[in-house]
Structures are given as C-alpha cells and as structure tokens.
Amino acid sequence: MTLLFPEAQAPEGPKITPLACDWPQCECGYNCERNDKHEDWIKEQENDLEQPHSDDRRAEDSTMKQHDLKVWPDYFDAIADGRKPFEIRKNDRDFQCGDVLRLREYSPGPDEFTGREITRTVSYMLSGDDVMGAAFGLQQGFVALGLSRS
Known part of the structure; x- marks a missing residue:
C-alpha cells in the first residue's frame, strides 16, 4: 500500500501530497487502509510477498542451464571489468x-x-513477473540478473 497519512494526521509544515492507492479498482482515493473492501486484495498482495523468491526456486530444482548470450x-x-x-x-x-x-x-x-x-553465474534474480520486481520498475517478462564470476 503506497500511503503516507490520512489528511487529518498530516504533519505540520510543508504540504505533503498523499500517494494514490495502488488497488486497481479503487475509487476511494488515498485513504484505503480504512476501507474493508480492500482486505482481500491486501491479503493477496501480502501472500505474493511471502512466496519464494526467484533465487529460492533453484534449491527445489537442481538442474543448471547454460545460456549463450x-x-x-x-x-x-x-x-x-x-x-x-x-x-x-x-x-x-x-x-x-x-545458471551459467x-x-x-x-x-x-x-x-x-x-x-x-x-562466463558468469546468475547469483540473484529479480523478475518483473513478481510483485517486488514490478514495484522496482521491471516490465512483465523481464528479469534483472545478478552476476558473479564463475
């Protein structure tokens, strides 16, 4: 949820503009965490964060691939360098x-x-198909691969 504060709780000083709710069907503005209709969507987002990250999946599947790029x-x-x-x-x-x-x-x-x-080995992977990858700007279908020397 990308919220700063409800207007009533905004701090004194320069005006801080609250960020919009990121729930796709939202019409209520920025004050969504008080709205019960969002509960299912919020739980779904939290469950996505609890799923194994891309680098954890390799432990389940021990086959490494080599990719020529x-x-x-x-x-x-x-x-x-x-x-x-x-x-x-x-x-x-x-x-x-x-993967190599x-x-x-x-x-x-x-x-x-x-x-x-x-030759480099994929040491970390962030996918645009995952919630966090998308949050960091990766498009769906793309990955950021961390590389280490083989």
Missing part, C-alpha cells in the same frame, strides 16, 4: 539462480561475434 561491446567491457555486475534480459529462457551465462561479445555494426567471451 550476445552482449554489445560497451556492455561486455563493463561486465568484464566488474563495473556492471548485472544484466537486464527478456526472460525467454527461464533464467534461474545458478556464456557472454559473447557481439558487434551489431558488422553483425558478427568478436571472439571475446566471459
């Missing part, structure tokens, strides 16, 4: 924590691989 030169260099310890990808490969990524430098101009490659 193209990476443009600027991003390849940043991953290789450690400045970019993450990768944002469309989750069309069912990425999981523990074979990152191959790819130059889109001449449309060819440069021959450089590095």
Whole structure:
C-alpha cells in the first residue's frame, strides 16, 4: 500500500501530497487502509510477498542451464571489468539462480561475434513477473540478473 497519512494526521509544515492507492479498482482515493473492501486484495498482495523468491526456486530444482548470450561491446567491457555486475534480459529462457551465462561479445555494426567471451553465474534474480520486481520498475517478462564470476 503506497500511503503516507490520512489528511487529518498530516504533519505540520510543508504540504505533503498523499500517494494514490495502488488497488486497481479503487475509487476511494488515498485513504484505503480504512476501507474493508480492500482486505482481500491486501491479503493477496501480502501472500505474493511471502512466496519464494526467484533465487529460492533453484534449491527445489537442481538442474543448471547454460545460456549463450550476445552482449554489445560497451556492455561486455563493463561486465568484464566488474563495473556492471548485472544484466537486464527478456526472460525467454527461464533464467534461474545458478545458471551459467556464456557472454559473447557481439558487434551489431558488422553483425558478427568478436571472439571475446566471459562466463558468469546468475547469483540473484529479480523478475518483473513478481510483485517486488514490478514495484522496482521491471516490465512483465523481464528479469534483472545478478552476476558473479564463475
């Protein structure tokens, strides 16, 4: 629930504008936590937060995959030297924590691989399909992958 305070409880000083309720069917404005019709929706959101995170699922399924991925030169260099310890990808490969990524430098101009490659392991995963991933701005169907050296 993205609420600051009901107007009656707003602190003295500069005016603080309450955030809108994030319940999709809400017409009551920002003061939703006092409204009983939201209870089921709130419980559903809390249950989503209690579900295992993406990195916990690997313990249930011990199969690791290797993924060969193209990476443009600027991003390849940043991953290789450690400045970019993450990768944002469309989750069309069912990425999981523990998967191995074979990152191959790819130059889109001449449309060819440069021959450089590095290997990283997925150490953390945040999905746009989960409540928290969406809350942090990931679109549905996309993931942020934390990378560690293999």
